[in-house]
Amino acid sequence: MTWHNKIDFDHCDDGPAHGASSHSPMTPGLTNTYDDELREKAGMHTPPPPPECMGLEGEYDSFGLVRRLAQTLDQQPDLASIDTLTLTQHGSALCLAGSVDGAALDRIVDIASHLDGTREVDVSQVAVNH
Numbered sequence: 001m002t003w004h005n006k007i008d009f010d011h012c013d014d015g016p017a018h019g020a021s022s023h024s025p026m027t028p029g030l031t032n033t034y035d036d037e038l039r040e041k042a043g044m045h046t047p048p049p050p051p052e053c054m055g056l057e058g059e060y061d062s063f064g065l066v067r068r069l070a071q072t073l074d075q076q077p078d079l080a081s082i083d084t085l086t087l088t089q090h091g092s093a094l095c096l097a098g099s100v101d102g103a104a105l106d107r108i109v110d111i112a113s114h115l116d117g118t119r120e121v122d123v124s125q126v127a128v129n130h
Helices: 036-042 064-074 102-113
Strands: 085-090 093-101 120-129
Touching: 064 085, 064 093, 064 102, 093 102, 102 120
Parallel strands: 093 120
Antiparallel strands: 085 093
8 A cells, every 4th residue: 555545635724834824835844955857847737836736737626745755755665564663744743643663753753844835743643562
């Protein structure tokens, strides 16, 4: 099963993240890094989508952030086999739910934090296995 199949679109919304303050539509994510290649593709669209709505090819996608997280996690051999988590997106927040071991959760949060447009990674619904 790919990470894309673990996205819970029924619980995603494209509104602002809870507790999110207003940000410039072009601010990067938590780590202050930009995905220059994706931004260049997004810039070809009029108007360019905000970072949390940049799809896999820079197109507007309300759930582009969670789709990009799924794609990135699929490229990680040690994380690709995890089938106990679901992913959702709420504006610029990525939310995880389910259970996973602590080391894997730390890696996933680190990856999610580096995605252009991520403002929050919510793990409050994750049980950590020991």
